[in-house]
Amino acid sequence: MATTAGFRQSHAGSPTSDHPVEEPDPGRGERAQATRRRILDAAAGLFREKGYAAVAMRDVARATQMRAGSLYYHFSSREALVTAVLDEGILAVHRAVAEALSELPGSADPGTRFDAAVLGHLAALHAHSDYTSANVRIFGQVPESVRAANLPARRAYEALWDSLLADLRARGALRRDVCAREARLLVLGALNATLEWFDPDRGAVTALARSYAAMLGAGLLQTEQGSVS
Numbered sequence: 001m002a003t004t005a006g007f008r009q010s011h012a013g014s015p016t017s018d019h020p021v022e023e024p025d026p027g028r029g030e031r032a033q034a035t036r037r038r039i040l041d042a043a044a045g046l047f048r049e050k051g052y053a054a055v056a057m058r059d060v061a062r063a064t065q066m067r068a069g070s071l072y073y074h075f076s077s078r079e080a081l082v083t084a085v086l087d088e089g090i091l092a093v094h095r096a097v098a099e100a101l102s103e104l105p106g107s108a109d110p111g112t113r114f115d116a117a118v119l120g121h122l123a124a125l126h127a128h129s130d131y132t133s134a135n136v137r138i139f140g141q142v143p144e145s146v147r148a149a150n151l152p153a154r155r156a157y158e159a160l161w162d163s164l165l166a167d168l169r170a171r172g173a174l175r176r177d178v179c180a181r182e183a184r185l186l187v188l189g190a191l192n193a194t195l196e197w198f199d200p201d202r203g204a205v206t207a208l209a210r211s212y213a214a215m216l217g218a219g220l221l222q223t224e225q226g227s228v229s
Contacts, residue, residue: 036074038064044085044130052082052141079146086139086150089131094157096124101164110173114217117164119209121191126200133195158184173221183220190216 042063046055057078061068075081100120104113125132139147161184168174174183191212198208 032074035066039066039071039074039081040084040088041130043081044088044134047082047085047134047138048130052138057081079143079149082138082142083146083149085131086135086142086146087153089128089135090150090153090157092128092131093121093124094153094160096120097157098160110168110171111217111221113164114168114173114221115209115213117161118187118191118213118216119206121188122194122209122212123205125191125195126198126205129195129200132192136192136195158188161188168221175220175222178220187216187220 039060043055043060046059046063050059055078057071058068060081061071064071071081075084097117097120100116101113104116108116139150142150162180165174165180165183169180174180194208194212
């Protein structure tokens with residue numbers, strides 16, 4: 001019977017084997033995860049700085065002081081690596097916004113919920129700027145197969161905002177003449193554009209979020225805005 005490459009076949013009913021069973025090493029998984037993170041961090045920085053076409057696997061290997069061949073243990077191709085970078089940028093922001101909303105009491109007014117989502121997005125956007133900036137810069141440069149692979153993460157985050165806006169509409173807080181899809185595109189586009197000019201070392205993200213929530217909320221919401229603290 002053919003064996004599956006990379007996997008050792010078990011022998012049912014055999015108490016012993018010609019090959020000793022390797023004891024699990026708890027640290028191996030942790031080291032692999034740490035190495036994977038190091039590769040991702042380096043790749044995100046390079047993609048942000050140089051774009052997709054100018055970054056080869058050997059550039060990432062050089063930045064991590066690894067052999068180029070070793071990268072393929074963690075990522076099967078450059079396309080797999082860039083997909084992981086794109087996913088990570090979106091997931092970091094998604095987690096932050098979802099957490100910000102989940103921490104609010106059920107009695108939170110619509111303006112406060114909108115403010116919390118804006119702050120969560122901006123805080124994560126600038127805290128993980130290599131990943132998020134790379135995402136904004138290179139998404140249009142990557143092959144169609146990479147965009148398709150990244151689509152589930154992108155759609156899931158868009159769905160979070162769609163759900164928030166639907167909730168605001170159900171509460172009578174979203175203006176009746178506002179299209180929810182267009183509102184989502186406007187908000188995310190405006191927030192993402194701050195990567196081009198805002199420097200967190202020279203200003204507070206919370207102040208930026210307060211300003212953007214007030215301006216965007218004034219055009220989209222019928223209720224008085226909550227405040228970002």
